[in-house]
């Protein structure tokens with residue numbers, strides 16, 4: 001039987017059943033041990049402080065950190081989309097069979113648990129970013145974080161985001177630096193060794209968002225997002241604010 005989650009001990013026991021991607025404060029002192037903790041760098045992301053009255057969309061929500069944050073900032077509604085079946089992700093052929101998929105197998109359960117603990121009204125839909133369209137409705141503000149590097153085609157989903165966005169969007173992604181080429185948009189291709197396809201420099205991220213049809217694109221200062229357990233993981237993040 002599902003626990004009521006009224007008691008921190010019950011919530012903690014539920015939380016400990018899963019590996020977590022996001023560090024989430026769920027109340028009663030219960031905090032998930034996420035792979036990433038965005039809290040110390042939250043102000044590096046140019047999200048509107050006040051989303052009062054706005055219809056918001058979180059693309060690739062995972063455990064829901066950004067969707068819950070938009071709700072916390074007063075959004076009138078928040079829709080969060082993600083894929084369900086780990087097999088539907090754009091795995092490189094070299095990794096599809098043997099890659100550890102445990103984090104992707106339980107993300108719907110983790111999101112549901114966090115939503116229940118927070119008493120949230122965020123609506124989570126199983127939908128690929130490639131399939132976003134105005135049939136879903138329109139959104140005043142869209143957030144999309146750390147998705148593009150995992151996609152074979154990172155530009156079509158940003159076009160799809162543009163097609164549903166009526167005001168502005170924040171697009172964040174892992175980026176890299178190419179020495180002496182800060183201003184030239186450049187991408188590095190993987191697709192074999194890591195679950196990464198195209199990793200661009202900051203100019204490349206700006207270029208993708210402009211190519212997708214946003215009229216004005218401003219880049220924030222890049223920063224490091226540490227991986228909680230350390231290790232060989234790209235830390236540099238680029239974030240852009242885009243207006244229609």
Ligand SMILES: C[S@@+](CC[C@H](N)C(=O)[O-])C[C@H]1O[C@@H](n2cnc3c(N)ncnc32)[C@H](O)[C@@H]1O
Nearest residue numbers: 060061062082083089127128129130145146147
């Ligand atoms: C690295 S996590 C990023 C989580 C969160 N957006 C953030 O910025 O912290 C990547 C997420 O993208 C989702 N994803 C991958 N391909 C997707 C697609 N085609 N459509 C929607 N979500 C996708 C994964 O399921 C996972 O939840």
